[in-house]
Amino acid sequence: MAVSSICPMNLAIPSKPIQELIKSTTEKVVPETYKIQQLPNISEDNNNHSEIEYMKSPSIDLGLLSDASSSQHEQELRKLGSVLNSWGCLQLINHGLDSSLLDKIREVGKEFFALSLEQKQKHSRTLDWFEGYGGDTISEGQIYNWNDRLHLRVYPVDQRNFNFWPEYIPNFRETLEEYAVEVRRVTKSLLKAIAKSVELDEDSFLKECGEDEAMNLFTRFNYYPPCSTPERVIGLKPHSDGTVVTILQQNKQVEGLQALKDDKWFKVPIVPYALFINIGDQLEMMSNGKLKSVVHKVVIDKEKERISIATPTTTLKASMQEEPELCELPLFFENYSKGDRAFPAMDIDLNLATYS
Ligand SMILES: O=C(O)CCC(=O)C(=O)O
Numbered sequence: 001m002a003v004s005s006i007c008p009m010n011l012a013i014p015s016k017p018i019q020e021l022i023k024s025t026t027e028k029v030v031p032e033t034y035k036i037q038q039l040p041n042i043s044e045d046n047n048n049h050s051e052i053e054y055m056k057s058p059s060i061d062l063g064l065l066s067d068a069s070s071s072q073h074e075q076e077l078r079k080l081g082s083v084l085n086s087w088g089c090l091q092l093i094n095h096g097l098d099s100s101l102l103d104k105i106r107e108v109g110k111e112f113f114a115l116s117l118e119q120k121q122k123h124s125r126t127l128d129w130f131e132g133y134g135g136d137t138i139s140e141g142q143i144y145n146w147n148d149r150l151h152l153r154v155y156p157v158d159q160r161n162f163n164f165w166p167e168y169i170p171n172f173r174e175t176l177e178e179y180a181v182e183v184r185r186v187t188k189s190l191l192k193a194i195a196k197s198v199e200l201d202e203d204s205f206l207k208e209c210g211e212d213e214a215m216n217l218f219t220r221f222n223y224y225p226p227c228s229t230p231e232r233v234i235g236l237k238p239h240s241d242g243t244v245v246t247i248l249q250q251n252k253q254v255e256g257l258q259a260l261k262d263d264k265w266f267k268v269p270i271v272p273y274a275l276f277i278n279i280g281d282q283l284e285m286m287s288n289g290k291l292k293s294v295v296h297k298v299v300i301d302k303e304k305e306r307i308s309i310a311t312p313t314t315t316l317k318a319s320m321q322e323e324p325e326l327c328e329l330p331l332f333f334e335n336y337s338k339g340d341r342a343f344p345a346m347d348i349d350l351n352l353a354t355y356s
């Protein structure tokens, strides 16, 4: 059983990364602090990934969304609005990121998790700060995610904490910097298009995020080791992201991501070199609930490890104006302030009881 560090607010992080912990435990024995307990309808509700339906929605073309002179621009905007309305997430194609860059960032992530424990732990997170290498915090009574991650702040540049950036991988820094420039460009174009899709001025959401250098962008490399009893663990518990939007590079081969729609889970398919986009709680708040953040989770493969790369954008503005034009809707989030979330994501019950 993993021993945890406990802080006065009863938050804890795993004392050992799961990647290491499983090396020292007997095959098939899931440490108690990771084990799903008493889950009703486990086969139906939780991790039976192979039997779950795929999310079926058209991919969205960023090139068409960004080119107002294209004859298909308006149609693509409508398609974006409709996909977001149904799913809160989408597969983005023609985003302009070179496939070689997508492969390169994946490769440096893989190289990081292949380092020795000692090398990785030079960049360990602490209980009171999210950046660095380690597991996610949990509060009392929760189980840990079957996930280790390296979480880094990439923008604004002056907020980078280089002591968390791996020093043993020679091209890590330049690759992440190159990737971040591109992801920020995509985030900006996307936020403009999303605003237009709900008939707002294109800068409505972007202006809440800060222009260019002021924008907050993070990168989270997720590592999910395999588990011989995958139905007993959860890679990432059901959650919505506390972000404006998150851009995700799924694993190239190993599935695991599921999205919730109408109380039902759907597998997110792997679309080669597409970026998976999901709306976060902050965009839900900014849009006064017109755009909905999507609840998603990650399940674990029996044999294969999985690495994904999430790049969330958040706004750290102390207060945020909801768009007046959307305010004929009931005001869901009247007193939004820094740190508030549309959903207390970490409290979402595994069996989704809190969601019905
Ligand atoms: O690994 C994935 O596919 C999803 C990751 C995720 O949801 C997150 O980092 O918030």
Ligand SMILES: [Fe+2]
Residues within 6 Å of the ligand: 239, 240, 241, 296
């Ligand atoms: Fe997420």
